[in-house]
Amino acid sequence: MKVRVSGERCQGHVMCVLACPQVFLINDDDGHAYVAQEVVAKEYEERVLLAVRGCPEKAIEAFEP
């Protein structure tokens, strides 16, 4: 699984960090989320899908490459 955060849509609600802090990080300049790497470790896949559903801006996309 791969995951991306849309920099255009994200407004820094940080709900994704609540879902999976191992995958989603916060940029201290603007408070917006980013991922350190697109490829999601197997153990975090379920949490990443929760983050997708938990984002009020629909800014997160998870997909099978």
Add this chain to the structure above:
Amino acid sequence: MNKSVPVIDFDHHSKEHTRTWVETYRYLRSYCPIAWTESHGGYYVVTRFNDVVAVAQDKVNFTKRKWQDDNGKWQGGGTIPTISGLLIPDDIDAPEWKVYRHLLNPFFAPKVIARSRAMAEVVASILVDAVIESGRVEMIDQLASPLPTIMTLEMLGMPLEHWREYAEPSHEAVYTVPGTPEYARAVERLQWGESKMGEALKARRGNPGNDLISHITNARTAEGEYFSDYELMAICRQVIGGGADTTTSLLGNVFIYLSKHPEARQRLTEDPKVAPYACEEFLRFFTPIHSSARTVKQPLKVAGELLDVGDKVFMAYASANRDENYFEDPDSVKLDRFPNPHIGFGVGIHRCLGSHMARQSFGVLVSEMLRRIPDFRVLDDQAEQYGTTGVVNGWVLVPAVFTPGRKENRDPDLAKRLLLGG
């Protein structure tokens, strides 16, 4: 007004709305997701989650810009009716909005806010000290209002001992209705704080400290100029307005909820890991900022209805947060609800800049209460809700009783400065 959608008898500032909003919004979501009301000059009411989010995220077809017309009357903005006084960045559209968010972001990032947690904990301890021996507390004036206001003044670099002069009129300005004498009085009281902040903006130019006022008064635009006095004051007004009232409203609702639900109180006490999820759930359930508004800039369709330029749209955040197509069992509080894509902090580019500070103040004060006065009981018959809750859903008075305890005296000097004993 020639509108093809159902015309409803709806006024978000009415007393009836405070009593019936849950049922009214449920009905509207089911039967008329876009409706028209003639109140306050006429506006559309949008209630479903997807429609509210679509309007809030649409910076092409909608504007939030606020301006004064030739007669000096304020127009536009994020409230119906439009309230006086510019807020920056709230009343500014993209792309200019970004200049101000960029200016303010360094003070509001999660890591930066976390640096003030230790101080928030000391202030919370001082606030509880001031009441703990009496067994009685008015939870708004003595707990929920001072903490967020004091932390906001600390960020701005304004004297903490003046917190009441900022907190009280900030609450009054949101629980009275624009156009009434009570509202005018609140706005007049707010002038005092604005004049003090104006003096600080002048005094700190070229002579900065580490505070937000120093930062903005010495910052330069892309053209190398200072921001204007008008812009700087609009930023200060925004920080006070956002900082002093909203968290207070959330806390007031949650104290009442915890008083009525001992099982929730017990769960939060025994399992602190649930606290961050509970905070989000309370934001969803009570939606302290109950609504916002936009004006149509270009004709477009919303929920099937064609809107014209200049039409006002009322976005019911509180309704979106109870949308049964989006949240399972939306009228129940589930402390560990997740995922929880609520829009309690708004949505789109104007998402609450102070959200991390709000979460921190909320978490600190609730855990201090559970630790030191865990058996508090709100005196429901003496609690008083805001006179209007359609914009901010809060409480004027929340009196409570509890078993008295002991002071901690963690910082007597700060307690003295805050005029809270010592």
